[in-house]
Every structure is written in structure tokens, then in C-alpha cells.
Amino acid sequence: MPEIAVLQPSSQLPATDSSASTLKCKSLAETSVGQHPTPLFVDDEKKTAKINELRELVENCDDFVRRSDDLFLSRFLICCDWDVQEAFQRMGKLFKLKHDHPEWFINEPxxxxxxxxxxxxxxxxxxxxxxxxxxxxxxxxxxxxxxxxxxxxxxxxxxxxxxxxxxxxxxxxxxxxxxxxxxxxxxxxxxxxxxxxxxxxxxxxxxxxxxxxxxxxxxxxxxxxxxxxxxxxxxxxxxxxxxxxxxxxxxxxxxxxxxxxxxxxxxxxxxxxxxxxxxxxxxxxxDHYSNLVKFGYELKPHVDASKYKKFFHSIDGAKHNKSKHRKSLLESELVEE
Incomplete structure (x- = not known):
């Protein structure tokens, strides 16, 4: 089982079909997260293979649903000169930061x-x-x-x-x-x-x-x-x-x-x-951003949510504070008007 150094891997992950999880697009406007058309680098077998290798690592790394389309994975691979393990470790550290400090990451539409x-x-x-x-x-x-x-x-x-x-x-x-x-x-x-x-x-x-x-x-x-x-x-x-x-x-x-x-x-x-x-x-x-909200916050179907009670409590608290702050600002604007 592949393991991100900073997160515990899931012990009951279902089998994944990495060849089916591909996406071809060049811009965010063309991206539909969760869909899997032809590969991004359709004419480059080596890059496609590295994307598929990284995808398998990501989808098996822990209990959370993670984004794993080609365009998302390629940003880490390009940044790390197409070194799959380095890209995987960089992603793992980012996942860990999001897990420990969810209030610093977008978690709403x-x-x-x-x-x-x-x-x-x-x-x-x-x-x-x-x-x-x-x-x-x-x-x-x-x-x-x-x-x-x-x-x-x-x-x-x-x-x-x-x-x-x-x-x-x-x-x-x-x-x-x-x-x-x-x-x-x-x-x-x-x-x-x-x-x-x-x-x-x-x-x-x-x-x-x-x-x-x-x-x-x-x-x-x-x-x-x-x-x-x-x-x-x-x-x-x-x-x-x-x-x-x-x-x-x-x-x-x-x-x-x-x-x-x-x-x-x-x-x-x-x-x-x-x-x-x-x-x-x-x-x-x-619509694209609304689809992104689940990644890193939604658990895979087989996972016991009680394991992450503290994590989701932190998220709920951050959302409550954010909503309270927005309401306060809106009331202030109305008073000024």
C-alpha cells in the first residue's frame, strides 16, 4: 500500500482502474472535474504513464476523496520535473497542511x-x-x-x-x-x-x-x-x-x-x-469550484466518519465563524447605507 509520509493510508481501499481516470483539457474553462476523457498528453506515452502512476498513488493514499484528473496531477509533475515520488510527497505535505489547518483552505462553494x-x-x-x-x-x-x-x-x-x-x-x-x-x-x-x-x-x-x-x-x-x-x-x-x-x-x-x-x-x-x-x-x-469543495473534505464511502470527528468539527467551526463574520459585515454595510 503506498503511503504519504504525513498521512495515514486507508486500510480498506477498493481497487482502482488508473487507466480509466484520465482527462484531456488545457484550461479551467474546459475542465469538468470527475470526468475522464482521453489523456492530457495523448501523444506522449511517458508523461501519460507518469500521470497514471501518480494517480494510483493519490487515489490510494488515505481515506479522503482526492482530485486526480490529469490537469491537476500535471501541475505537481511539471513542478517536480516529472519525478513521480517527489510530486507525490509534495502533494502529501499539502494534504497534511489542509488536514491540520482546514480554515486556511477553501471549503465552500x-x-x-x-x-x-x-x-x-x-x-x-x-x-x-x-x-x-x-x-x-x-x-x-x-x-x-x-x-x-x-x-x-x-x-x-x-x-x-x-x-x-x-x-x-x-x-x-x-x-x-x-x-x-x-x-x-x-x-x-x-x-x-x-x-x-x-x-x-x-x-x-x-x-x-x-x-x-x-x-x-x-x-x-x-x-x-x-x-x-x-x-x-x-x-x-x-x-x-x-x-x-x-x-x-x-x-x-x-x-x-x-x-x-x-x-x-x-x-x-x-x-x-x-x-x-x-x-x-x-x-x-x-460550477468548477463547486465540484472542488469535496476534495480533501469528503470521505470515501467505506470509511468510518467517526475517525475524523475532530477534523470535521474544526471545519464546521471555521464555516460558522466565517458565516458570522459575513453577517456582521453585511449589517455594518446596511447601517452605513
């Missing part, structure tokens, strides 16, 4: 996250950078620690990363993260608790992205304070990929190009962000 999406703190541009990478923007000025706890920001990251990584071109080319520090408030330093830093960096390190770079613009004195706190605990892998451009657009364009950026960053892609259109990229895929 997409409709439950519309209230944080509309704050436009994080979003993905409609055009790629000059290296074919998706551009993932974070606007620090739109963060409000009173409205968005650290877990909300983690959910936004996961929602948008799912959008980006369910695309083969992005898996191969990578992601450019554009961090706009203008308006960064000293109150936001309250996000940087030891626990938040530990879990957030673990999740970032385990994200299956082969190429990811961070481009910081409009930095401020407050940012220097944040860096002094955060930098020592960042992995070397992340540190080496952070680039500071301040307000030097020529420096930014040398890395990303101008065509995907709006005029506020010296680019040629309009004068500003069309937030409604950018969020619509994700909101149009509500």
Missing part, C-alpha cells in the same frame, strides 16, 4: 467567497507577461484587517491560483506576482503573527508552480518594517524570486513587459483595471 472577491484585493490580469506567465496582482491599499482576516486572503490566493494552474500553459510558464504596496498600512502588520507566517509560508512553498516571481512596486517605509519581520522566516526559494522595482516602470517592464499592464504601471493595457471583468474570469467558473 464559490458563491460564499464573492464578498471577498469584490474587495479587489487580489485578481489576475487578462493578459500574460512577456514570458507567457499569468500576472497575479495584490493591491495592499485594498486590504482591511478588520474586514479580511489572514484566512480570507489565503482563500483568495487559492481561488485565483486554482484559476491559473488549471491551465497547461501557466503550469509550464509560471506566475508573476505583482505586489503593489501603495497605501500599505501599519495596521496590516497585525497579519504577521508567528502562526500566520508559519502556515502562510508553508502553503506558498507547497504551491505546485515551477516558476514564480514576486515583483514589488510602490514600496514604502512601512514595507521595510514588514520585511524586517517577515524576511528571516521566508524560504530561500522565495527570497531569491523577490524583485523590488519601487516606482521604476522601466525596471518592471524589463521583467513583465508593457502590454499586459495598465497605464498606472506605465503599460499599454488600458488606463486602469476593469475589476468586474477580471473577477468575471473566475466567477464564470462557479
Amino acid at each position: 464559490l458563491s460564499s467567497y464573492k464578498h471577498i472577491l469584490k474587495r479587489n484585493v487580489k485578481f489576475v490580469l487578462d493578459k500574460r507577461d512577456k514570458n507567457g506567465r499569468r500576472i497575479f496582482v495584490t493591491k495592499m491599499c485594498r486590504m482591511d484587517i478588520n474586514e479580511s482576516p489572514a484566512t480570507d486572503l489565503a482563500h483568495l490566493d487559492e481561488l485565483w491560483c486554482e484559476f491559473m494552474l488549471n491551465d497547461l500553459e501557466t503550469q509550464q510558464n509560471g506566475i508573476s506576482c505583482l505586489l503593489d504596496m501603495s497605501g500599505f498600512s501599519i495596521k496590516s502588520l497585525r497579519y504577521l503573527t508567528p502562526s500566520n507566517i508559519k502556515i502562510g509560508t508553508q502553503k506558498a512553498d507547497l504551491m505546485p508552480v515551477k516558476h514564480m516571481e514576486f515583483h514589488v512596486v510602490n514600496s514604502s517605509a512601512f514595507l521595510n518594517t514588514a520585511i524586517a519581520i517577515l524576511y528571516p522566516v521566508l524560504s530561500k526559494q522565495i527570497k531569491d524570486k523577490v524583485h523590488f522595482h519601487y516606482s521604476d516602470w522601466d525596471s518592471l517592464h524589463a521583467c513583465l513587459g508593457k502590454e499586459a499592464l495598465p497605464a498606472q504601471y506605465g503599460g499599454t493595457n488600458g488606463t486602469d483595471f476593469d475589476y468586474d471583468a477580471l473577477n468575471k474570469q473566475l466567477l464564470d467558473l462557479e
